[in-house]
Amino acid sequence: xxxxETPPETDFDPVAPNTGEEFEPVDVFPDSDDxxxxxxxDSCFKCSTCDTNCPVAEVDDDFPGPKFQGPEQWRLKxxxxxxxxxxxxxxxxxxxxxxxACPSGVPLSxxxxxxxxxxxxxxxxxxxxxxxxxxxxxxxxxxxxxxxxVPRLANFAMNFGPxxxxxxxxxxxxxxxxxxxxxxxxxxxxxxxxxxxxxxxENARAARKRRGLPEDADKKVAYFHGCYSNYNTPEVxxxxxxxxxxxxxxxxxxxxxxxxxxxxxxxxLDDARRHAETNVSSMSELVDExxxxxxxxxxxxxxxxxxxxxxxxxxxxxxxxxxxxEAVEYLRIHEDLKGEVQAADVDxxxxxxxxxxxxxxxxxxxxxxxAVELFxxxxxxxxxxxGDSCSGISGTYGWKEEKYEKSMEIGEEMFEHMEHAxxxxxxxxxxxxxxQMEHGSGYEIRHPLELLxxxxxx
Amino acid sequence: MAIxxxxxxxxxxxxxxxxxxxxxxxxxxxxxxSYKQSTLRQASGLVDILGYTPDGDGPLTDPYEAIPSxxxxxxxxxxxxxxxxxxxxxxxxxxxxYEGEHTDTNALLPTHGGSIKPTARYPAGASAGLASDxxxxxxxxxxxMVDFDAPHVAAHLDATGVPFDVRGETIRFPGDLRADAxxxxxxxxxxxxxxxxxxxxxxPAREALAQRVNPLLEDEERVGFPAILGxxxxxxxxxxxxxxxxxxxxxxxxxxxxxxxxxLEDALFSALxxxxxxxxxxxxxxxxxxxxxxxxxxxxxxxxxxxxxxxxYVLATGxxxxxxxxxxxxxxxxxxxxxxxxHAADRYDWFEGELFGDHEFARYGVATDDDLRPLDAxxxxxxxxxRAAGSVLGGYDFAAEKSGSGVSIATGYAAGQRAAQxxx
Ligand SMILES: Cc1cc2nc3c(=O)[nH]c(=O)nc-3n(C[C@H](O)[C@H](O)[C@H](O)COP(=O)(O)OP(=O)(O)OC[C@H]3O[C@@H](n4cnc5c(N)ncnc54)[C@H](O)[C@@H]3O)c2cc1C
Ligand code: SF4
Ligand code: SF4
Numbered sequence: 001x002x003x004x005e006t007p008p009e010t011d012f013d014p015v016a017p018n019t020g021e022e023f024e025p026v027d028v029f030p031d032s033d034d035x036x037x038x039x040x041x042d043s044c045f046k047c048s049t050c051d052t053n054c055p056v057a058e059v060d061d062d063f064p065g066p067k068f069q070g071p072e073q074w075r076l077k078x079x080x081x082x083x084x085x086x087x088x089x090x091x092x093x094x095x096x097x098x099x100x101a102c103p104s105g106v107p108l109s110x111x112x113x114x115x116x117x118x119x120x121x122x123x124x125x126x127x128x129x130x131x132x133x134x135x136x137x138x139x140x141x142x143x144x145x146x147x148x149x150v151p152r153l154a155n156f157a158m159n160f161g162p163x164x165x166x167x168x169x170x171x172x173x174x175x176x177x178x179x180x181x182x183x184x185x186x187x188x189x190x191x192x193x194x195x196x197x198x199x200x201x202e203n204a205r206a207a208r209k210r211r212g213l214p215e216d217a218d219k220k221v222a223y224f225h226g227c228y229s230n231y232n233t234p235e236v237x238x239x240x241x242x243x244x245x246x247x248x249x250x251x252x253x254x255x256x257x258x259x260x261x262x263x264x265x266x267x268x269l270d271d272a273r274r275h276a277e278t279n280v281s282s283m284s285e286l287v288d289e290x291x292x293x294x295x296x297x298x299x300x301x302x303x304x305x306x307x308x309x310x311x312x313x314x315x316x317x318x319x320x321x322x323x324x325x326e327a328v329e330y331l332r333i334h335e336d337l338k339g340e341v342q343a344a345d346v347d348x349x350x351x352x353x354x355x356x357x358x359x360x361x362x363x364x365x366x367x368x369x370x371a372v373e374l375f376x377x378x379x380x381x382x383x384x385x386x387g388d389s390c391s392g393i394s395g396t397y398g399w400k401e402e403k404y405e406k407s408m409e410i411g412e413e414m415f416e417h418m419e420h421a422x423x424x425x426x427x428x429x430x431x432x433x434x435x436q437m438e439h440g441s442g443y444e445i446r447h448p449l450e451l452l453x454x455x456x457x458x
Numbered sequence: 459m460a461i462x463x464x465x466x467x468x469x470x471x472x473x474x475x476x477x478x479x480x481x482x483x484x485x486x487x488x489x490x491x492s493y494k495q496s497t498l499r500q501a502s503g504l505v506d507i508l509g510y511t512p513d514g515d516g517p518l519t520d521p522y523e524a525i526p527s528x529x530x531x532x533x534x535x536x537x538x539x540x541x542x543x544x545x546x547x548x549x550x551x552x553x554x555x556y557e558g559e560h561t562d563t564n565a566l567l568p569t570h571g572g573s574i575k576p577t578a579r580y581p582a583g584a585s586a587g588l589a590s591d592x593x594x595x596x597x598x599x600x601x602x603m604v605d606f607d608a609p610h611v612a613a614h615l616d617a618t619g620v621p622f623d624v625r626g627e628t629i630r631f632p633g634d635l636r637a638d639a640x641x642x643x644x645x646x647x648x649x650x651x652x653x654x655x656x657x658x659x660x661x662p663a664r665e666a667l668a669q670r671v672n673p674l675l676e677d678e679e680r681v682g683f684p685a686i687l688g689x690x691x692x693x694x695x696x697x698x699x700x701x702x703x704x705x706x707x708x709x710x711x712x713x714x715x716x717x718x719x720x721x722l723e724d725a726l727f728s729a730l731x732x733x734x735x736x737x738x739x740x741x742x743x744x745x746x747x748x749x750x751x752x753x754x755x756x757x758x759x760x761x762x763x764x765x766x767x768x769x770x771y772v773l774a775t776g777x778x779x780x781x782x783x784x785x786x787x788x789x790x791x792x793x794x795x796x797x798x799x800x801h802a803a804d805r806y807d808w809f810e811g812e813l814f815g816d817h818e819f820a821r822y823g824v825a826t827d828d829d830l831r832p833l834d835a836x837x838x839x840x841x842x843x844x845r846a847a848g849s850v851l852g853g854y855d856f857a858a859e860k861s862g863s864g865v866s867i868a869t870g871y872a873a874g875q876r877a878a879q880x881x882x
Contacts, residue, residue: 048640049715052717054642062636100739325762388724
């Protein structure tokens with residue numbers, strides 16, 4: 001199509017992404033397991049906007065891009081029953097950027113997730129090194145659980161040179177990266193030691209009294225801490241609890257498993273479903289009791305909000321999706337967070353200039369500007385956006401030996417911008433983006449909740 | 459509680475971005491919310507004010523001169539010529555990488571289809587390619603990019619009678635890119651100037667590209683490429699190629715997906731950021747509360763409805779392409795506030811027989827008063843604190859007139875500025 005020469009309206013008849021009526025998340029295969037995405041594929045009018053958003057297509061000559069992985073592949077499948085999923089779908093990092101792009105509302109990442117699921121379950125050799133490696137990476141929670149029992153030993157062993165060499169050679173896990181350190185005390189251990197829900201109720205009541213709110217006000221949230229803030233960065237979880245209590249919320253930390261994000265990206269949909277079932281069941285009961293599910297990791301909130309209802313038909317899944325929020329987002333909606341931050345200041349450890357990177361999965365939830373805008377008027381700290389490039393690690397993607405170089409090439413723009421930014425401390429909501437930022441810049445990385453805690457909690 | 463601001467702009471296209479920028483520079487506390495990326499990624503990135511009259515006369519030399527004789531319902535008539543000028547000044551200030559502001563006269567630019575197009579503002583990268591410039595020209599196409607067939611484009615241009623000699627050559631892009639490589643892949647390679655393999659030797663991409671073109675160059679003084687020359691550093695890439703080749707280098711704007719459109723979008727978002735506005739993209743506004751005044755709107759996030767409230771609202775959700783105007787069997791409607799969209803009751807009256815005929819359909823959109831407030835069927839304003847801007851407006855046919863970006867910028871500016879003044 002040439003510039004304005006051909007009126008584009010004439011052949012444009014997509015499904016309405018926003019009809020003004022009730023917004024329906026695209027329900028692809030409500031009752032069955034056959035992956036029929038035909039309706040979504042048909043509404044693609046091949047404008048290629050999605051392709052301009054794909055960080056992998058930007059650096060990888062073998063990757064045909066989201067338009068091919070999604071609508072085109074589904075069309076091929078529709079016309080030919082024996083059409084096999086193209087193995088390039090394993091190169092998609094599941095950053096979900098293409099979702100945000102499509103003017104026609106094509107559910108791209110959902111298509112990729114289902115295609116990958118089918119590829120892994122039907123075409124991939126379960127004895128291959130790649131499968132085994134992917135499965136280990138995807139099931140980070142299991143490794144982390146074991147490692148957290150012996151954090152000192154694990155921290156040493158995981159980064160022990162010769163062992164890493166063996167891991168790279170035999171498993172294809174890059175030896176370029178340092179494994180994240182395991183905390184000596186997990187978040188859940190801290191939470192239990194501190195007195196769990198009972199203590200939180202007391203703290204919340206005291207805060208409500210301080211704030212002149214009714215002491216029995218119904219303010220309560222269920223924290224989905226995810227694996228990372230439990231095993232690796234409990235300080236983020238602690239900050240979440242303290243900030244919420246400060247606003248008078250009672251916090252619970254229900255039983256939970258991995259959100260499933262690394263499993264989606266590796267096509268391990270059965271694993272993901274098992275974990276999702278636990279998470280949905282514990283969260284949906286709490287939602288019925290008036291709790292809202294709050295996550296501090298943007299990939300976790302993304303999974304609960306969008307990927308679960310797109311991929312799984314589990315009781316209560318829509319209810320949980322509707323009632324899940326990112327931790328800072330929820331406060332922005334329900335409290336005068338902006339006002340409180342404007343009136344506050346920080347000193348000490350967090351009185352810093354931060355180089356902030358918005359994770360891809362925060363972007364899709366419309367949260368990419370949140371931290372920068374919220375802290376604009378905070379005295380003592382400065383948060384500077386380092387641009388809209390993807391960090392490149394995308395969870396497990398950047399851990400794969402064959403992807404490492406590409407992952408660093410994608411992240412290059414972010415590293416450069418970090419270097420040019422005033423601050424020498426990084427900030428992001430995503431634990432794996434944090435790993436990549438640290439790896440590429442050497443900066444220490446903090447979570448916005450930690451800054452919020454420093455500003456608002458005595 | 460709700461997320462609050464003084465002015466809330468709905469839609470992140472050219473109309474919404476200009477609106478939010480005008481309001482923020484007026485000192486208001488502004489929030490822009492947008493669902494998907496704008497049609498800028500599909501548009502050429504050129505800013506047309508008016509290329510042809512609604513009757514098809516043109517190309518027009520001076521678009522401003524033609525505005526007073528446009529039909530009364532035309533958005534330009536609502537805001538007036540002076541506002542169009544002020545709006546373009548705001549644009550020039552916010553996007554310093556564009557040219558054309560030195561004159562009222564339309565520039566003539568070669569398109570990737572080989573025609574000549576009248577336009578008011580163009581990216582600096584296109585400026586060495588102006589059709590009024592008499593220097594001989596070589597156009598270089600990339601074998602894999604079928605939508606820019608350089609010899610073909612050159613022949614077309616020649617047939618339009620341009621005052622210079624023009625030739626087209628096709629090359630293979632250096633490095634082993636896949637046959638359907640994305641425009642962003644070319645751009646990234648050139649941006650980072652990464653090394654590519656050329657006959658077994660590793661050469662930086664910019665140099666490798668110049669080496670391919672060099673032997674083809676005769677005595678042309680300028681060389682045009684399809685618009686793939688970088689996303690972050692297009693100026694540096696053009697300079698480097700120009701130095702290697704000893705000529706001026708320019709880009710010919712391309713169809714979707716469009717790098718110039720993408721760069722323009724980036725420039726406007728950073729101007730907005732600098733002006734201190736809040737921005738949220740990724741989720742649609744689906745509902746509102748209020749009778750004569752809009753009290754709140756709701757943003758839909760996977761089933762949750764997030765309330766946003768403001769004193770003044772701007773509706774800049776785009777036309778049929780952006781999904782700000784929709785149609786079904788029963789008629790044409792505006793989906794967010796259900797503002798009235800005047801249209802013929804009989805579907806068969808929407809279109810003409812021929813594909814490129816004078817379709818009424820193309821002019822459908824909300825009608826407004828002179829303050830850009832949408833009007834209901836009995837010509838009363840729908841809401842006292844809602845204004846509309848950009849291609850959600852009716853009364854003009856951007857594709858026929860070549861006025862798309864101009865109308866979005868002018869009405870966006872007017873709506874944003876007035877909303878801010880009222881909110882203060
Ligand atoms: C293929 C093509 C080529 C073009 N070429 C040229 C050219 O060469 N020169 C020229 O001057 N003009 C050109 N145009 C026209 C020009 O690009 C448009 O007129 C102009 O960009 C429209 O801007 P807009 O802001 O009004 O709408 P849009 O760009 O359509 O933006 C609307 C925005 O609103 C958002 N939105 C929609 N519904 C909602 C909702 N419910 N909630 C929140 N957000 C919502 C959309 O996601 C989108 O981001 C071209 C257009 C197209 C499509
Ligand atoms: S999810 Fe990310 S990597 Fe995968 S196709 Fe979409 S944009 Fe590309
Ligand atoms: S952005 Fe949407 S419509 Fe355009 S090519 Fe991609 S899937 Fe198709």
